[in-house]
Amino acid sequence: xxxRREDGAAGVTEADAGGGAQGGGLTGGPxGGPxGGPxGxxxxxxxxxxxxxxxxxxxxxxxxxxxxSLGRAAAELGISQPAASSRVRAMERQxxxxxxxxxxRGSRLTDAGVLVTDWARRVVEAAEAFDAxxxxxxxxxxxxxxxxxxxTVAEYLLPGWLIALRRERPDTAVSxxxxxxAAVVERLLADEADLGFVEGLTxxxxxxxxxxxxxxxxVVVGPDHPWARRRTPLAPAELAATALILREEGSGTRExxxxxxxxxxxxxAPLLELTSTTALKAAVASGAGPAxxxxxxxxxxxxxxxxxxxxxxxxxxxxxxxxVWRSGQRPTGPGRDLLSLTRRVx
Amino acid sequence: xxxRREDGAAGVTEADAGGGAQGGGLTGGPxGGPxGGPxGxxxxxxxxxxxxxxxxxxxxxxxxxxxxSLGRAAAELGISQPAASSRVRAMERQxxxxxxxxxxRGSRLTDAGVLVTDWARRVVEAAEAFDAxxxxxxxxxxxxxxxxxxxTVAEYLLPGWLIALRRERPDTAVSxxxxxxAAVVERLLADEADLGFVEGLTxxxxxxxxxxxxxxxxVVVGPDHPWARRRTPLAPAELAATALILREEGSGTRExxxxxxxxxxxxxAPLLELTSTTALKAAVASGAGPAxxxxxxxxxxxxxxxxxxxxxxxxxxxxxxxxVWRSGQRPTGPGRDLLSLTRRVx
DNA sequence: ATGAGGGCATAAGCTGGAGTTATGAGCAAC
DNA sequence: GTTGCTCATAACTCCAGCTTATGCCCTCAT
Numbered sequence: 001x002x003x004r005r006e007d008g009a010a011g012v013t014e015a016d017a018g019g020g021a022q023g024g025g026l027t028g029g030p031x032g033g034p035x036g037g038p039x040g041x042x043x044x045x046x047x048x049x050x051x052x053x054x055x056x057x058x059x060x061x062x063x064x065x066x067x068x069s070l071g072r073a074a075a076e077l078g079i080s081q082p083a084a085s086s087r088v089r090a091m092e093r094q095x096x097x098x099x100x101x102x103x104x105r106g107s108r109l110t111d112a113g114v115l116v117t118d119w120a121r122r123v124v125e126a127a128e129a130f131d132a133x134x135x136x137x138x139x140x141x142x143x144x145x146x147x148x149x150x151x152t153v154a155e156y157l158l159p160g161w162l163i164a165l166r167r168e169r170p171d172t173a174v175s176x177x178x179x180x181x182a183a184v185v186e187r188l189l190a191d192e193a194d195l196g197f198v199e200g201l202t203x204x205x206x207x208x209x210x211x212x213x214x215x216x217x218x219v220v221v222g223p224d225h226p227w228a229r230r231r232t233p234l235a236p237a238e239l240a241a242t243a244l245i246l247r248e249e250g251s252g253t254r255e256x257x258x259x260x261x262x263x264x265x266x267x268x269a270p271l272l273e274l275t276s277t278t279a280l281k282a283a284v285a286s287g288a289g290p291a292x293x294x295x296x297x298x299x300x301x302x303x304x305x306x307x308x309x310x311x312x313x314x315x316x317x318x319x320x321x322x323x324v325w326r327s328g329q330r331p332t333g334p335g336r337d338l339l340s341l342t343r344r345v346x
Numbered sequence: 347x348x349x350r351r352e353d354g355a356a357g358v359t360e361a362d363a364g365g366g367a368q369g370g371g372l373t374g375g376p377x378g379g380p381x382g383g384p385x386g387x388x389x390x391x392x393x394x395x396x397x398x399x400x401x402x403x404x405x406x407x408x409x410x411x412x413x414x415s416l417g418r419a420a421a422e423l424g425i426s427q428p429a430a431s432s433r434v435r436a437m438e439r440q441x442x443x444x445x446x447x448x449x450x451r452g453s454r455l456t457d458a459g460v461l462v463t464d465w466a467r468r469v470v471e472a473a474e475a476f477d478a479x480x481x482x483x484x485x486x487x488x489x490x491x492x493x494x495x496x497x498t499v500a501e502y503l504l505p506g507w508l509i510a511l512r513r514e515r516p517d518t519a520v521s522x523x524x525x526x527x528a529a530v531v532e533r534l535l536a537d538e539a540d541l542g543f544v545e546g547l548t549x550x551x552x553x554x555x556x557x558x559x560x561x562x563x564x565v566v567v568g569p570d571h572p573w574a575r576r577r578t579p580l581a582p583a584e585l586a587a588t589a590l591i592l593r594e595e596g597s598g599t600r601e602x603x604x605x606x607x608x609x610x611x612x613x614x615a616p617l618l619e620l621t622s623t624t625a626l627k628a629a630v631a632s633g634a635g636p637a638x639x640x641x642x643x644x645x646x647x648x649x650x651x652x653x654x655x656x657x658x659x660x661x662x663x664x665x666x667x668x669x670v671w672r673s674g675q676r677p678t679g680p681g682r683d684l685l686s687l688t689r690r691v692x
Numbered sequence: 693a694t695g696a697g698g699g700c701a702t703a704a705g706c707t708g709g710a711g712t713t714a715t716g717a718g719c720a721a722c
Numbered sequence: 723g724t725t726g727c728t729c730a731t732a733a734c735t736c737c738a739g740c741t742t743a744t745g746c747c748c749t750c751a752t
Contacts, residue, residue: 049402056395096484104748126469138442450719
């Protein structure tokens with residue numbers, strides 16, 4: 001962990017965070033999702049931004065790791081070498097840990113740097129998803145592919161698709177309209193969109209479509225709810241008889257749930273009605289009661305055990321996710337590319 | 347989407363991105379992980395940081411969404427109300443989309459704002475994990491709980507635990523040492539750490555421990571690899587006979603794999619040996635060949651289909667993740683808190 | 693040996709973004 | 723009408739980060 005810096009004040013180079021090189025990694029954890037996800041963003045530390053380097057710095061760190069040189073990393077990001085040097089040093093001072101081992105032959109990450117870089121990668125990946133989505137939201141009219149997607153698809157799936165699409169067809173400009181399924185259908189019929197994505201039990205009338213994925217609704221409760229300690233699956237009638245926290249009337253999730261429980265007595269009067277999935281999850285997590293949500297919407301919370309999934313027996317809560325288009329307007333060009341992507345990248 | 351702003355130049359307030367309120371969300375997707383994850387960070391767009399608002403702005407947006415007022419959000423982040431106002435406006439200009447509907451009675455998110463805020467939440471959550479990890483890396487000697495963890499635990503699991511711990515015991519300062527399993531054991535025996543986390547088949551000699559989770563090694567290939575189209579599970583002998591991309595000798599993953607395949611003829615000579623999990627995943631994704639990695643390390647890549655998991659029959663590739671401590675030094679106080687967390691938050 | 697080249701650090705100067713305080717305007721409820 | 727909440731604008735300040743210019747150190751090749 002030698003470091004050429006000799007000045008007193010500046011660099012706190014504690015660097016090495018452990019024994020050997022990262023050779024002996026044995027790893028552990030449960031099956032399924034990306035465990036250990038961060039807890040929810042509630043009130044949260046106000047000064048997070050002061051303790052986490054900004055995106056440019058994190059990207060720079062990734063570039064240094066990949067290219068093995070501050071100078072080359074600087075070039076890739078389009079800044080000067082001294083700027084890169086100073087940014088990395090600022091980051092090291094901010095974190096209180098040496099990240100990069102400089103040598104006249106280049107730069108390598110320290111052990112701590114490897115760890116920090118891995119955490120940084122997650123932030124940058126989230127930022128890329130943000131960017132992909134936001135860009136589609138901006139490029140409104142003048143884009144080659146106009147996509148209309150339901151809220152949840154737009155939120156959870158589309159950014160990943162767009163990144164993959166950009167990787168294969170960098171010149172494709174995509175614009176995104178998002179609303180409920182009815183709005184998606186409307187946009188397609190009005191020729192304001194080329195390709196739509198909706199969820200539901202059946203394909204919308206007047207449109208052609210293809211199932212690109214499946215989804216399931218799950219019953220979730222907060223960790224302190226009595227159900228969280230249940231061992232036996234929930235009976236449909238029991239679910240139907242329970243007051244749930246629900247999205248407002250007209251929500252697709254609620255519709256599907258209604259249909260599934262119709263033969264078991266129908267939904268009980270709701271315990272609470274909320275308008276956003278986020279608010280709903282927060283209410284459930286804080287113990288207000290059980291809710292039924294898309295698996296997709298609660299994957300992170302389940303992995304971090306902020307929410308507990310309760311198995312239900314004897315009810316089919318699966319739904320299809322469909323790509324849809326106007327009859328006779330089977331997608332070509334960029335639309336076809338995106339469509340084929342959705343079959344590979346879920 | 348009324349907006350009080352009247353000046354010409356400044357605000358591009360395209361705002362609304364869809365039909366109705368976000369009521370009709372029907373949702374879809376496959377089982378398992380957080381699908382639709384972003385693609386890997388390779389060369390990446392240089393100017394990502396110019397297109398994505400910085401963390402403080404994203405946090406501000408979340409606060410506005412939660413509190414319903416720019417002023418209150420500003421107060422929570424410890425900045426003045428005009429600063430918040432200007433930041434949000436800058437963000438709207440940057441993204442080219444109206445995010446917040448201002449009114450004399452407060453502020454609400456627009457439809458597009460809801461979407462953007464959800465994407466922003468992911469970035470902020472990743473940043474919180476970064477912060478939790480980095481803080482533990484810094485607070486070296488003077489902390490109340492000194493944790494030693496193997497590289498992979500430190501990378502994938504610990505940040506989540508630390509966030510949860512901070513939630514319950516805000517005053518607990520944790521320091522993190524990370525290295526291979528041997529180094530972790532060494533630190534514990536030298537009384538330089540209070541609690542350790544290692545993966546492996548058996549508990550280390552001289553230490554007490556408890557299994558806190560389980561993990562599995564999985565065989566993965568790039569999407570273009572012939573195996574990706576396979577329908578039948580891999581036979582152990584077939585896996586053993588195949589040249590794989592592996593971590594260097596001494597890696598825990600390699601050790602476990604070696605043990606599991608011993609009775610099937612032992613590992614073939616490696617196709618390639620790499621020193622970091624990241625480099626390994628990149629090599630596999632680009633089609634260099636198959637590799638065996640912790641489920642934990644490839645969860646995101648599997649979800650985004652950048653890597654394909656190949657089932658293997660007849661070999662047990664599971665491992666235990668253990669918390670360990672010195673005999674007679676059963677963790678108390680903060681250590682006990684963390685330990686009990688690991689059983690709930692995976 | 694000795695010079696060329698790559699890599700990083702330092703120094704000095706500039707610029708712009710983001711913050712601050714002070715103030716005004718719109719709307720609601722009392 | 724007045725009080726109180728909201729947000730917007732204006733003028734000013736200041737610091738963070740960039741750039742260019744330069745120097746040192748090390749390695750490698752001649």
